[in-house]
Amino acid sequence: MKVNEYPQIAVVHGEDPKDFQEQFNEKMKELAEFKPTFEFMSKHELTAIISYIYKERVMDCVADEFHAEGIHYLCKNCPYMDDPKDKRVMRCGCKYSDLGMTHKMHEACEIFYRDLKAGKIEPLADYER
Numbered sequence: 001m002k003v004n005e006y007p008q009i010a011v012v013h014g015e016d017p018k019d020f021q022e023q024f025n026e027k028m029k030e031l032a033e034f035k036p037t038f039e040f041m042s043k044h045e046l047t048a049i050i051s052y053i054y055k056e057r058v059m060d061c062v063a064d065e066f067h068a069e070g071i072h073y074l075c076k077n078c079p080y081m082d083d084p085k086d087k088r089v090m091r092c093g094c095k096y097s098d099l100g101m102t103h104k105m106h107e108a109c110e111i112f113y114r115d116l117k118a119g120k121i122e123p124l125a126d127y128e129r
Contacts, residue, residue, distance in 0.1 A: 001064045003055050008034075010050040020046040062113040076104040077123040078112045 012027050014020025027050060028036060034052035041047040059065055066072070075081050075094065081102060082093035094102040096111045115121045 001067070002058045002060045004058060006054045006056065008052050008054045010036075010052070012048045012050065013044070014046045017046065020048075024048055061110050062117050063108070063110055065117070066113055073108040073112065073116075073123050074104065075102045075106045075108055075112075076126065078108050079121050079124055080112065 010027055010031065012020070012024045014023050024038075028038070031050060031052050034054060036050045036052040038048050038050045041049065059068065075092070078094075080094060080096060081104070082095075084092060090104050091101055092104060093100060096109055112121070112123075116123060
């Protein structure tokens with residue numbers, strides 16, 4: 001997942017000290033997750049500039065879509081993996097792996113997630129391997 005960061009500002013201005021205080025506190029509470037910083041304008045009383053970084057998460061692969069929903073699969077759940085049928089062996093052949101081999105406990109690859117989303121394959125349950 002790619003994260004884009006954008007610097008942002010919010011300006012708070014109040015007509016009287018009580019109004020300014022309420023607006024400032026409300027805006028700081030609203031932006032708390034972005035860890036805001038602030039400075040008061042010396043020329044304009046009752047004005048503050050709040051700076052923060054807005055982070056936008058961009059899903060750049062199909063696996064990210066599944067991970068965002070809390071769904072994770074391992075190579076042992078993939079029907080493309082060549083299972084040696086020996087429960088002691090954890091390294092297995094895989095035609096989609098860069099080296100032609102994978103480990104049963106590795107995160108499933110993008111090809112698995114893409115085909116799963118397209119409905120071409122079904123993940124295998126843990127007890128099937």
